[in-house]
Amino acid sequence: MEGIPGTRLAIVGDGPARRTLERAFAGTPTVFTGFLHGEELAAAYASSDVFLFPSTTDTLGLAMVEALASGVPVVASRSGASREVVDDGRSGLLYEAGCARSLVGSVRRLVAEPGTREAMGKVGRAAAERRDWGTSARALRRYYEVARRLEASCPSPARSSPTDSGAASSC
Numbered sequence: 687m688e689g690i691p692g693t694r695l696a697i698v699g700d701g702p703a704r705r706t707l708e709r710a711f712a713g714t715p716t717v718f719t720g721f722l723h724g725e726e727l728a729a730a731y732a733s734s735d736v737f738l739f740p741s742t743t744d745t746l747g748l749a750m751v752e753a754l755a756s757g758v759p760v761v762a763s764r765s766g767a768s769r770e771v772v773d774d775g776r777s778g779l780l781y782e783a784g785c786a787r788s789l790v791g792s793v794r795r796l797v798a799e800p801g802t803r804e805a806m807g808k809v810g811r812a813a814a815e816r817r818d819w820g821t822s823a824r825a826l827r828r829y830y831e832v833a834r835r836l837e838a839s840c841p842s843p844a845r846s847s848p849t850d851s852g853a854a855s856s857c
Contacts, residue, residue, distance in 0.1 A: 687714055689790035690797060698722055698730050731756035735803060736796050739768065742783045747771040751817055754778075754810035759803055761792045777810035 687693045694715040697707060699722075708718060722730055731737070737753035739762040744750075747767030750760045754771070760778035762768035772778040779795065781788040796803050 687711075687716075689786075690794050693793070693797075696730065696734070698727070727752075728756070731758055734758050736761055736793055737778075738789075738793065739763070740789075741768075742766060744768070750778075751814050755814035757807035757811045759796055759806035759810055761789070761796065763789075773809065773813060777806055777813050779806075 687695060694717075695711065696717045696719060697704075697711075698719045700720050704718065719726075719730065731753055734753070734756075735758070737750070737758045737760045739747075739750050739753075739760055742763050742765040744767050747770065750762060750768065750771040753760050754777055760768075760772050762772050762778065762780055763783035764774075764780040765783050768780060772780055774780045779792040781792040796806070
């Protein structure tokens, strides 16, 4: 927040880190909303300029998709589901996980460059409209099929003989 003057932060949700975060952000223009759902959650997304998603462990990225559906560009760490949800430079920006300078630079770009937020918001909204459970399930099934083919083509330790010492390392 110090790197981008005038920034205000809304932390939506709740969890075991909330008290620590409240102490860390004490004295800053930060609001902790707690858990929101339905219309309140939709209003929180819609009133945002940027959706910051710092998690490096999320598996599905549903909160990012919700932000994109609201026309809000996403700034997310370059990891996990973020790379699948955010089209870097088009629907949002990916920053290097653990690098505050990269994070600040991404948010600053969205705030400083005229029209960037709006353009990325439109692209994100269109991308979110193409996502549905059927599409997601088909993509997951393709990943499983690729993994199954790769597994079948690699010798397992139980199947390899002592003369196959280097075969598994190429997989």
